[in-house]
Amino acid sequence: MARHVVAKAEEIPPGSRKLVTVRGREIGIFNHEGEFFALLNRCPHQGGALCKGTLVGLVTSDAPGTYDYSRPGEMLKCPWHGWEFDLRTGQSYCDPKSTWVRAYEVTVEPGEVLAKGPFVAETFPVSIEENYIVVEL
């Protein structure tokens, strides 16, 4: 495991996302209301580019005719077959135990800390005045 600086924090404001490539893997970084999440950009079902999918809420029901809408924007829906994955865990809603997408640790670090290292992506210029997104894998 190593820590990779992948973007400036200001590049991914709340409600937006960015695709980055780390060690050959395409990873989607999501900013949901100031919290950052990182998922592999590959749906475990049939390989669709998951991180280009729509973010939706979680709709559940206790009985026909009633519904509960919760966690708006926290479920990522694959652009192909519509499988839904929990942005926080990578687990699918339909089959959470065995169908899940890899979720990576992601943190926001001040450049001042990063300048001391260790971190990977030496080509990424880090200035001590700014904040950065760091993914661990």
Add this chain to the structure above:
Amino acid sequence: MTPDDGLVLADRAARGEARLKIIDCDVHHALRSAADLKPFLATRWQEHLDRYGFRVPTPFLSSPQYPKGAPALSRTDSWPPNGGPPGSDLAFLREQLLDRWGISFGLLHFLFPGAMDQRNQSFGNALARALNEWQVEHWTRHERRLKAGIILPGEDADAAVAEIEHWAGHTTAGGGDFVQVALATHTIELLGRRRYWRIYEAAAAAGLPLCLHTMGYNGRAVTPAGWPSFYVEEHHEVAISQQTVVASLILEGVLERIPDLKVVIVEAGFAWVPGFAWRLDHYWSRFRDELEHVTRPPSETIRERFWFTSQPADEPEKPEQLRQTMDWMGWDRLLFATDYPHWDMDNPEHAFRMPMSDEEKRMVFAGNAERVYGLS
């Protein structure tokens, strides 16, 4: 189904693995808009289109009866960057489908608007001709990997036969634009009825399989039992309506009457075929006096004269159950299909959740289609 490292394709290419030949038997192209058809319509029908639009027997309908789970029924990443609906841009279709998976041939199925459904049959005939001209001028002429079906105004058998004959120089034996004929499946009468037989005779004479992709609006509910509420119910119904069509073709005696006719059932799945055939055999054997013209068990006809495209590939929890289904149907019956760009398309690398031998893969992904369509 655990996530891999996202490098499957790159790894395979790096290892220099030979590509499996793929013929995709269900690809959807689309008009950018109805205006695309204008150059192929007489002024009389251009004005008709402007004034009356497309009108099918299901009333008040200029779009599908049910929402399709995704806009334009399609993968949300399949909208061409240069505009137009999914499937309307040849360059983008090449990039996302043909080149992406190294597909040797893609068989085009046109869905909307349906020529066979038009209430005004003269307009339907003109529309079928225009759509076929458009398929050649915009698609097959520019991309030889793409092969179309001749769109037929099938409720008017005279016009449908004339359409097949018109394109004689463009079939597999000719220019190679068309490899099959296409009819709707939700029709005024069931497709086995005699009013359609001349069409089948003309198709067989031209060496073209009959392709039946679920489509059409005949004014009735999509299920035999009534109007369902949800898209899931409508989508599931595809298999049921195709069973009705297969039974009609067999029990009316079409396959016996026209020995050269081949039938390809598109986008209806296939795991239902064995149980369906067993029931048909059961009743056929007990009511031979009602069906004296059907001389062979229906299951035999299904396994010799019908082919089924794979998508949406059934996904049983135990993959060996899919293998048992295939063993019964015969590995020569299944034709691989993606259904690109629709939302439920199958990725060639993940479509089948069962181990397959190299020979089985060769048959399903290309060999069977080569034989049915005379493609190579």
